Amino acid sequence: MAPGVDEWGTCTFNGTKAQLYLITSDANYKTFVTAVGSYGITEAHIVRAGNVVGVANDGTQEAAFKAALAG
Known part of the structure; x- marks a missing residue:
């Protein structure tokens, strides 16, 4: 686990x-x-x-990922 993180998990977002x-x-x-x-x-x-906090592996998904997390 990265320093500063309380909990973490992996997911799939738009196939990535x-x-x-x-x-x-x-x-x-x-x-x-x-x-x-x-x-x-x-x-x-x-x-x-x-x-x-989230990080998408596919940089082309960053804008959509930000919008989804912002809800």
Whole structure:
């Protein structure tokens, strides 16, 4: 599990794999962003809706993923 994450899971969104994370504080979110940065994931690729954070493996799905998470 990535640093700063309380819980996580994997799902399928529009036919592509995505990860969802529960991150319960801004400090933990910053820790998470720093940690995943070492894998080439930037904050621009991360979708955040309250305490739920998601990353879609397919970059072409980012806008739809953001819209779905925003509800």
